[in-house]
Amino acid sequence: MNALITRRALLRGGLAVGAGLTVGFPVARGARGAALAQTAGVFAPNQWLRIDRDGVVTIVNSVPEMGQGSLTTTSMIIADELDAILDQVRVEQAPANPALYKNPVTGTQSYGGSRGVRDHLAMWRKAAAAAREMLAQAAADEWGVPVESVETEQGAVVHRPSGRRLLYGQLVDRAQQLPVPQNPALKSPDKFRYIGKPVKRRDTPEKITGRGIYGTDVQVPGMLVASIERCPVFGGKVKSFDATAATRVKGVKHVVQVSNGIAVVADGFWTALQGRRALRVTWDEGPMAQVSSTMITREYEAAAKQPGQVARNDGDAEKVLAAGGRVHEAVYQVPFLEHACMEPMNATAQVMPDACVVWAPTQNPGGTQATAARLTGLPPEKVTVHTTLLGGGFGRRGEQDFIVDAVETSKAVGAPVKVMWTREDDITHGFYRPATYNLFRATLDARGVPAAWFTRMVGPGILIQKGRAQAGTIDAAAVEAVRNMPYDVPNLRIEWTNKDLGIPLGFWRSVGPSQNGFIIESFIDELAHLAGKDPYEYRRALLGKSPRHKAVLELAATRANWGAPLPTGHTRGIAVAFSYGSYVAHVAEVSVARDGAVRTHRLVAAIDAGLAVNPENVKAQMEGGAVYALTAALYGRITIDRGRVQQSNFHDYPMLRINEMPVVEVHILDSGEAPGGLGEPGVPTVAPAVCNAIYAATGRRIRTLPINRDELKRA
Amino acid sequence: MISLTVNGKLHQVDVPPEMPLLWAIRETLGLTGTKYGCGMALCGACTVHLNGDPVRACVTPMSAVAGKSVTTIEGLSDKGDHPVQRAWTEVDVPQCGYCQPGQIMSAAALLAAKPSPTDADIDDAMSGNICRCGTYQRIRAAIHRAAALKKGGA
Numbered sequence: 001m002n003a004l005i006t007r008r009a010l011l012r013g014g015l016a017v018g019a020g021l022t023v024g025f026p027v028a029r030g031a032r033g034a035a036l037a038q039t040a041g042v043f044a045p046n047q048w049l050r051i052d053r054d055g056v057v058t059i060v061n062s063v064p065e066m067g068q069g070s071l072t073t074t075s076m077i078i079a080d081e082l083d084a085i086l087d088q089v090r091v092e093q094a095p096a097n098p099a100l101y102k103n104p105v106t107g108t109q110s111y112g113g114s115r116g117v118r119d120h121l122a123m124w125r126k127a128a129a130a131a132r133e134m135l136a137q138a139a140a141d142e143w144g145v146p147v148e149s150v151e152t153e154q155g156a157v158v159h160r161p162s163g164r165r166l167l168y169g170q171l172v173d174r175a176q177q178l179p180v181p182q183n184p185a186l187k188s189p190d191k192f193r194y195i196g197k198p199v200k201r202r203d204t205p206e207k208i209t210g211r212g213i214y215g216t217d218v219q220v221p222g223m224l225v226a227s228i229e230r231c232p233v234f235g236g237k238v239k240s241f242d243a244t245a246a247t248r249v250k251g252v253k254h255v256v257q258v259s260n261g262i263a264v265v266a267d268g269f270w271t272a273l274q275g276r277r278a279l280r281v282t283w284d285e286g287p288m289a290q291v292s293s294t295m296i297t298r299e300y301e302a303a304a305k306q307p308g309q310v311a312r313n314d315g316d317a318e319k320v321l322a323a324g325g326r327v328h329e330a331v332y333q334v335p336f337l338e339h340a341c342m343e344p345m346n347a348t349a350q351v352m353p354d355a356c357v358v359w360a361p362t363q364n365p366g367g368t369q370a371t372a373a374r375l376t377g378l379p380p381e382k383v384t385v386h387t388t389l390l391g392g393g394f395g396r397r398g399e400q401d402f403i404v405d406a407v408e409t410s411k412a413v414g415a416p417v418k419v420m421w422t423r424e425d426d427i428t429h430g431f432y433r434p435a436t437y438n439l440f441r442a443t444l445d446a447r448g449v450p451a452a453w454f455t456r457m458v459g460p461g462i463l464i465q466k467g468r469a470q471a472g473t474i475d476a477a478a479v480e481a482v483r484n485m486p487y488d489v490p491n492l493r494i495e496w497t498n499k500d501l502g503i504p505l506g507f508w509r510s511v512g513p514s515q516n517g518f519i520i521e522s523f524i525d526e527l528a529h530l531a532g533k534d535p536y537e538y539r540r541a542l543l544g545k546s547p548r549h550k551a552v553l554e555l556a557a558t559r560a561n562w563g564a565p566l567p568t569g570h571t572r573g574i575a576v577a578f579s580y581g582s583y584v585a586h587v588a589e590v591s592v593a594r595d596g597a598v599r600t601h602r603l604v605a606a607i608d609a610g611l612a613v614n615p616e617n618v619k620a621q622m623e624g625g626a627v628y629a630l631t632a633a634l635y636g637r638i639t640i641d642r643g644r645v646q647q648s649n650f651h652d653y654p655m656l657r658i659n660e661m662p663v664v665e666v667h668i669l670d671s672g673e674a675p676g677g678l679g680e681p682g683v684p685t686v687a688p689a690v691c692n693a694i695y696a697a698t699g700r701r702i703r704t705l706p707i708n709r710d711e712l713k714r715a
Numbered sequence: 716m717i718s719l720t721v722n723g724k725l726h727q728v729d730v731p732p733e734m735p736l737l738w739a740i741r742e743t744l745g746l747t748g749t750k751y752g753c754g755m756a757l758c759g760a761c762t763v764h765l766n767g768d769p770v771r772a773c774v775t776p777m778s779a780v781a782g783k784s785v786t787t788i789e790g791l792s793d794k795g796d797h798p799v800q801r802a803w804t805e806v807d808v809p810q811c812g813y814c815q816p817g818q819i820m821s822a823a824a825l826l827a828a829k830p831s832p833t834d835a836d837i838d839d840a841m842s843g844n845i846c847r848c849g850t851y852q853r854i855r856a857a858i859h860r861a862a863a864l865k866k867g868g869a
Contacts, residue, residue, distance in 0.1 A: 661855070
């Protein structure tokens, strides 16, 4: 694990598979570099970088670019440790090749969990440092001087005593001959030129001109475009279909049955949609046709009356709660949510007798390769995966359903096929953030601090449903940010009951903490008010064993001027949480109109993400997390009726828009710790901060999301 | 055959009159910068200029554009240096970037109509464009910046 792949291993099984689309920079596209990697004149000490005789540094980015800035951050890290000039390096997106490009922590070539920087930083630095040492040695050999007397600077090696200097490109042939050091010395952090400095995104030029290629933009010679009619009910199957009218639509080429429905394959997307409209399908809706949201809520309520599995048990909360003191009880509920990536799901595949090529906006290139290999019967090395830009990911694009669509359809019609989803397909056939039901009980001691705290969570487990955790165990994703809640409570009991009624589940930006931050940070707020204490000071006093939580809480409160007067009608709310390696606190400034409309004016965020590789990107991700979370708090709700999702597009599954955007301020606390995640940690504390501010404004406690403005109406 | 001008070039396209402009642009003409997001004029990802006005190409039938002039993101500037694009770069607006061609076309139309837009003008002109990555704060700042750039400000 974590060992760098040596040049020899690379030559054995490496880059010949194809280097994927070059994204990011207006240099050559395609696999040209891959061939060069094995020819003379290219210094490629490992799979992460190569330098040619012209001095062009090419960095291979294994983390798909879904908006989180991986193209920029990966190049910053490698260029810094290599001592290359960032503006001059090219970046290529890695091909699917788990042997070379797997995440060293998860062991898969699948990306989620805000793992880009925190799982790869050490490995990438080592890879680049090895190359830098080899270049220094090559120069020292050239000059006949000890390697200790030379140093690297900005794409060159220099020998100060003699004033000599060689560019990296001039050292390629000599460096190529050297052994790859296994334990190269890393730069000392005070020598960082890019890491820790605000760097502008490197993919902006292609994203503001329309040149960037997303999955939906892929064009392959001879390609057809397909749209798939899917059973409106989860798990339903095709009973029969009549394609007569569909095939009569001009431009429709094929109508074929695939695993996920009936694919109408045409000369273009709009034509395929016309064909799809003319299609007649009879479905076997299956058992899910009995499932509805009201039934799910009923099942949750019933389950919450029974003991759950014990996820944490400190002291004896049940005994203290039964002792006869005043017990405060509350129930928190959150809905199913869909990711709603701006780019609807899609993929393009070309299945040939002896090979398969997939172009996909995927968070999971390794899984894509495995899926295509399974469906075609080809060995994985015969499947090439080009990871395009992703028009949003948020966890949705780690799934394989849209890959299955493209591979099966191409195989069925014997031509390259792009399968595109409509927005309606996307919202009604997602993998949903679980809806949950959570019962809280607590009692306070004479000082007002919690003497006992009990939480019983009921809902489905994503990991268990996906077979990634064993049935009967406690699903780690379901209880995350509850089981490890930070407050010092002597008697604490957390229970979880798996109640899965079959709605397909997925990892939604910040997963368990997306909802658990809300329930924990709302309930602690209830206890603060119950105790007659300031919600900020109340938390602070209970965070003695959680210094990093406390530090971000204090920073957010200070920067938001907690306690200072606000305009009439404005109130503040606060929340803090840990997720994905980072600590975040938010203070929300909110007002509630007479008609119940909630306006968030300002969000002050504090984040301790350890080493902030690109502070500018930390801010961008926190701004984005705020919008994702506010959208869910104000509007997000997927409901089920007879096994069908009742929402279908942005009119009934609305998104926050610019006119509702609060001012977001981000304050970075540099703790000097190892880097944490960024994409997800900005989400969990937003809804509770807003809802706690609503309580301060109205005295109404929001215990069910999304916020119901009718409940906040005043006469 | 329907004739229309796209980015200054006259095209004759053989598509049904009811086909939305979006698909003619993307699939017939191969200009993929204009994006599909919802198909119902709810998200603005497909925004283009029709005789200078911002329209949602996903609900604009080809019959309505015959003989007219369309500008897409590819035609906004030769070198990606329209004031809006320069401001977008300075403010580091895009994240995933998928909605940004639509955002930029809406912003360019706003600035053409109102060289010094207020925040309220920005809300009016831009609230039809959804950004799921949440770049709204930077979009607002970049529009103000573009207004200054357009006036020749530093």
